[in-house]
Amino acid sequence: MTILALDPGTTETAFVLWDGRRILEADHLPNAEIRQILIGREYDAVACEMIASYGMAVGKEVFETCVWIGRFVEVARVEPRLVYRRDAKLHLCHSPRAKDANVRQALIDRLGPQGTKKNPGATYGMRAHLWAALAVAVYAGDVKE
Numbered sequence: 001m002t003i004l005a006l007d008p009g010t011t012e013t014a015f016v017l018w019d020g021r022r023i024l025e026a027d028h029l030p031n032a033e034i035r036q037i038l039i040g041r042e043y044d045a046v047a048c049e050m051i052a053s054y055g056m057a058v059g060k061e062v063f064e065t066c067v068w069i070g071r072f073v074e075v076a077r078v079e080p081r082l083v084y085r086r087d088a089k090l091h092l093c094h095s096p097r098a099k100d101a102n103v104r105q106a107l108i109d110r111l112g113p114q115g116t117k118k119n120p121g122a123t124y125g126m127r128a129h130l131w132a133a134l135a136v137a138v139y140a141g142d143v144k145e
Helices: 031-040 060-075 085-093 100-111 129-142
Strands: 003-007 012-018 023-030 045-050 081-084
Touching: 003 031, 003 129, 012 031, 012 129, 023 031, 023 129, 031 060, 045 060, 045 129, 081 085, 081 129, 085 100, 085 129, 100 129
Parallel strands: 003 045, 045 081
Antiparallel strands: 003 012, 012 023
16 A cells, blocks of 8 residues: 655645555655645555644644645545644654654664665655654554544
């Protein structure tokens, strides 16, 4: 089963194409290009990180990201699974208080080291929001609704 996992942003979104064992593709792309991937690419499932409110004030970027999530859901060929960051942290790190560095380390522990350019590992090239998209993919693959 191929999962297209998204970590949406206001203008760019990180995506990972995951087959349940390895990363097939990963990149940061403008949101308009992500919509085209959702329309035209082959995948079995879509998992998208969802915004959650924990009582703190948020800025316009959060609302703009919510609009993009809706636009992604609208064009996906299958019903997307919305994944809350807290759930992915709890699944991977066994703590909802885990930080991004903890999530990254949990993914490296599971999939293997990044490696080097000459000897790339399973997570070689992962950076920034790609880790969040990978966490969403692994969570969606592991936890069936």
